[in-house]
Amino acid sequence: EVQLVESGGGLVQTGGSLKLSCAASGFTFRDVGINWVRQASGKGLEWVGRIRSQTYGYATEYAESLKGRFIISRDDSTDTADLQMNTLETDDTAVYYCSGEIGYPFEYMYVWGKGTTVTVSS
Amino acid sequence: DIQMTQSPSSLSASVGDRVTITCRASHIISRYLNWYQQKSGKAPNLLIYGASTLQSGVPSRFSGSGSGTYFTLTISSLQPEDFATYFCQQSFSIPPLTFGGGTKVEIK
Numbered sequence: 001e002v003q004l005v006e007s008g009g010g011l012v013q014t015g016g017s018l019k020l021s022c023a024a025s026g027f028t029f030r031d032v033g034i035n036w037v038r039q040a041s042g043k044g045l046e047w048v049g050r051i052r053s054q055t056y057g058y059a060t061e062y063a064e065s066l067k068g069r070f071i072i073s074r075d076d077s078t079d080t081a082d083l084q085m086n087t088l089e090t091d092d093t094a095v096y097y098c099s100g101e102i103g104y105p106f107e108y109m110y111v112w113g114k115g116t117t118v119t120v121s122s
Numbered sequence: 123d124i125q126m127t128q129s130p131s132s133l134s135a136s137v138g139d140r141v142t143i144t145c146r147a148s149h150i151i152s153r154y155l156n157w158y159q160q161k162s163g164k165a166p167n168l169l170i171y172g173a174s175t176l177q178s179g180v181p182s183r184f185s186g187s188g189s190g191t192y193f194t195l196t197i198s199s200l201q202p203e204d205f206a207t208y209f210c211q212q213s214f215s216i217p218p219l220t221f222g223g224g225t226k227v228e229i230k
Contacts, residue, residue, distance in 0.1 A: 099166075107213040109158075109166075110168050114165055
């Protein structure tokens, strides 16, 4: 079964850090890009950033507003990707999803994790 | 950045109705447009990619069309399990990857 499972969410104070992980199974992880998407309660989907597959040199891209605070990495030997979040703000409170991206030329997120909740409290 | 605008933001419909949701891009994006369904408390689920290609396992009552800046998602005969929120997303120009604001389909 193609699957992604997020972990690492929780309660953190403003200014703190948190690292989320995304564990993959059921597919060839190195061939898939990993996106992080977040959703505040009752709101829409907001793209955080992505790390591309080996084919694209593991390039990383981020939402401009998060660049410098959030860092995405991956380890193809363990089929995992991480989202390191620093200097957290209350506005970072959301459910965080990782998703697998494939396709050429039309890229799309074909598999999603169930999400992990991050709460940033002042 | 490419802005994605969905309309309506919500709609009420009955089982069996034909439902159409529109998505407009602020710039030409060719057919780099995906649609997702999200049920309450769940992760999004891919319905359509490349504007009109149905993802494997998605019922054929879902269809997508459009190119350039104007796109539609149509549900030909609404079923009880289709009540959800639908999002469009462009993959033409990243970063940033952008989503529409969502369309909530509710029971009339």
